Amino acid sequence: MSEPTSAAAGAVAVAPPQDRPVLLRVRDLAVDFKVPVKGSLRAARLRAVAGVDLDVHRGEILGVVGESGCGKSTTGRAILQLLKPSEGTVAFDGVELTTLARGRMRAMRRRMQMIFQDPYASLNPRMTIGELIEEPLLVHSDATARERRAKALETMRLVGVSPHWHERYPHELSGGQRQRVGIARALVSNPEFIVADEPVSALDVSIQAQIVNLLESLQEELGLTMMFIGHDLAVVRHLCDRIAVMYLGTVVEIGDCESLYTRPRHPYTQALLSAVPIPDPLVEAERRRRILKGDVPSPLNPPTGCRFRTRCWKAQEICGTQVPALTAESTGHQVACHFPEEPGPESPAGT
Ligand SMILES: Nc1ncnc2c1ncn2[C@@H]1O[C@H](COP(=O)(O)OP(=O)(O)OP(=O)(O)O)[C@@H](O)[C@H]1O
Ligand code: SF4
Numbered sequence: 465m466s467e468p469t470s471a472a473a474g475a476v477a478v479a480p481p482q483d484r485p486v487l488l489r490v491r492d493l494a495v496d497f498k499v500p501v502k503g504s505l506r507a508a509r510l511r512a513v514a515g516v517d518l519d520v521h522r523g524e525i526l527g528v529v530g531e532s533g534c535g536k537s538t539t540g541r542a543i544l545q546l547l548k549p550s551e552g553t554v555a556f557d558g559v560e561l562t563t564l565a566r567g568r569m570r571a572m573r574r575r576m577q578m579i580f581q582d583p584y585a586s587l588n589p590r591m592t593i594g595e596l597i598e599e600p601l602l603v604h605s606d607a608t609a610r611e612r613r614a615k616a617l618e619t620m621r622l623v624g625v626s627p628h629w630h631e632r633y634p635h636e637l638s639g640g641q642r643q644r645v646g647i648a649r650a651l652v653s654n655p656e657f658i659v660a661d662e663p664v665s666a667l668d669v670s671i672q673a674q675i676v677n678l679l680e681s682l683q684e685e686l687g688l689t690m691m692f693i694g695h696d697l698a699v700v701r702h703l704c705d706r707i708a709v710m711y712l713g714t715v716v717e718i719g720d721c722e723s724l725y726t727r728p729r730h731p732y733t734q735a736l737l738s739a740v741p742i743p744d745p746l747v748e749a750e751r752r753r754r755i756l757k758g759d760v761p762s763p764l765n766p767p768t769g770c771r772f773r774t775r776c777w778k779a780q781e782i783c784g785t786q787v788p789a790l791t792a793e794s795t796g797h798q799v800a801c802h803f804p805e806e807p808g809p810e811s812p813a814g815t
């Protein structure tokens with residue numbers, strides 16, 4: 465990009481991401497949905513996100529992982545105020561978003577954007593690629609038509625979409641190219657913070673690496689701060705600085721990528737990572753697997769105390785009566801468990 469972005473200013477910092485200032489502070493975030501009850505006119509309350517605390521530091525990529533339905537997308541959307549949180553606070557660069565007047569929130573939106581999972585569904589098929597990429601500028605800036613076009617072309621080059629595609633339509637592009645257009649739409653207004661919600665899951669395996677590499681280079685080049693929601697633990701490990709593990713609407717563990725993978729402390733994290741094969745056959749043969757038993761309970765009727773207790777091999781009485789707080793450990797992790805696992809040689813993801 466020829467003009468420096470406000471985000472680019474953050475790129476010069478050399479401190480590890482977790483030592484940099486906090487850009488996004490989420491506290492006690494809860495999101496409820498009303499869902500119909502069979503045979504009743506009453507609606508039930510489904511708490512999809514329950515008491516989430518997260519800090520995202522300037523210039524870092526925070527990965528968010530967990531089984532399907534654990535609340536990753538809902539958390540990302542509630543942070544961007546695309547869904548209204550039921551409880552809790554979301555402070556972005558010191559500005560509380562949950563109580564912000566609509567006009568001021570619109571101005572903040574330019575600084576926070578989302579990349580969606582499905583590049584097919586997220587692009588209006590009746591708009592040209594140029595119109596799609598210029599649209600956020602129409603909403604978030606006073607740029608003239610000429611300026612919008614110049615900025616769209618510049619952003620297309622940045623994400624590897626040929627300027628020749630400016631007048632074409634989404635159906636003429638491959639899946640990977642469409643996701644690049646989705647990324648261009650997110651970047652064109654020079655945001656500082658991006659929520660990327662499973663941005664490669666809908667793509668062919670051969671294309672996934674290209675898009676992950678693109679996100680990695682853009683993050684470095686623009687100094688972006690990112691929340692990367694993913695289910696491929698190898699991709700998340702490759703891309704992210706820190707990882708938050710979610711279970712049934714709550715964050716159970718946060719740690720820097722390397723130590724979380726090699727020394728997970730929460731029993732659920734151990735089980736989740738235990739499913740990931742280790743390339744070394746000797747280590748793979750030696751390690752102990754934790755196979756999760758039973759299904760994830762319904763968020764309509766979650767277990768009391770620790771939400772993981774119905775599947776946890778370490779559960780004791782206190783786990784049913786007291787919600788474990790997310791507390792900082794000497795390892796640098798934050799863990800929500802009354803009896804965190806000791807990191808040891810048999811640690812599921814340990815080498
Ligand atoms: N609009 C909605 N109305 C009712 N329930 C919803 C709605 N959106 C999500 N949910 C429920 O909230 C919970 C969390 O859903 P969410 O989509 O955030 O999970 P996720 O971790 O992103 O899952 P996935 O990995 O499948 O994308 C699930 O139980 C889901 O069924
Ligand atoms: S708090 Fe108890 S039930 Fe929950 S993960 Fe820890 S040991 Fe298991």
Ligand SMILES: [Mg+2]
Nearest residue numbers: 536537538661
């Ligand atoms: Mg999701």
